[in-house]
Amino acid sequence: MLTAFSVMAGYALLACCYLAMKSRGAIRFRAAKLGRTLVVVVMAAMVLVSIWTLIAEPEIRERWFSGFNLLLLSPLPLLSLWVAQRLLRDLGRHRHEQRSFFLAVALFVLGFAGLVVGLFPYLVPRQLTLWQAQSPASSLEFMLPGVLIFVPLICAYTLWGYRIFSGKVEDFEEGY
Numbered sequence: 803m804l805t806a807f808s809v810m811a812g813y814a815l816l817a818c819c820y821l822a823m824k825s826r827g828a829i830r831f832r833a834a835k836l837g838r839t840l841v842v843v844v845m846a847a848m849v850l851v852s853i854w855t856l857i858a859e860p861e862i863r864e865r866w867f868s869g870f871n872l873l874l875l876s877p878l879p880l881l882s883l884w885v886a887q888r889l890l891r892d893l894g895r896h897r898h899e900q901r902s903f904f905l906a907v908a909l910f911v912l913g914f915a916g917l918v919v920g921l922f923p924y925l926v927p928r929q930l931t932l933w934q935a936q937s938p939a940s941s942l943e944f945m946l947p948g949v950l951i952f953v954p955l956i957c958a959y960t961l962w963g964y965r966i967f968s969g970k971v972e973d974f975e976e977g978y
Contacts, residue, residue, distance in 0.1 A: 804854065808847035812910055815840040819903040822893065824971055834893045837902070841893070845886045848913055852879070855920060859927070862920040875919060882912045 818837035856863045892902040923931045
């Protein structure tokens with residue numbers, strides 16, 4: 803439940819940063835103000851989930867704290883703190899409106915990276931590993947041509963859509 807709350811708060815933070823990036827005036831100010839609150843909520847939730855995971859899962863605790871692993875893995879939480887600090891600062895200013903959205907995305911990526919480092923090689927803890935979950939080679943070979951054709955098309959279409967709708971919304975009555 804704590805993880806679900808964390809993800810919900812994270813998506814609300816992404817929405818606030820996106821709205822702050824795409825709007826002006828009172829809407830932008832309100833989204834930035836709510837976003838600053840959500841940064842604190844998301845970071846608190848990330849800390850609580852991390853502590854709970856370390857307490858509840860001895861394998862994950864051992865992975866993080868054995869040998870030089872703490873030294874090697876410490877950039878993840880330190881970068882998360884740095885990104886959160888920059889995000890709080892950028893949401894309080896009217897400059898760098900796009901950077902706040904990308905910092906929120908970076909916070910999500912860092913949280914996901916911490917989760918992967920903690921759970922690897924399991925996809926479902928203590929039940930299903932990455933290698934047990936993979937498809938047979940024949941299925942992967944069958945899918946490869948479709949992936950090579952359609953993933954670039956989907957990426958191009960998505961980039962085209964972002965290009966068409968780039969910039970700020972100027973007229974809230976009629977949209978773009």
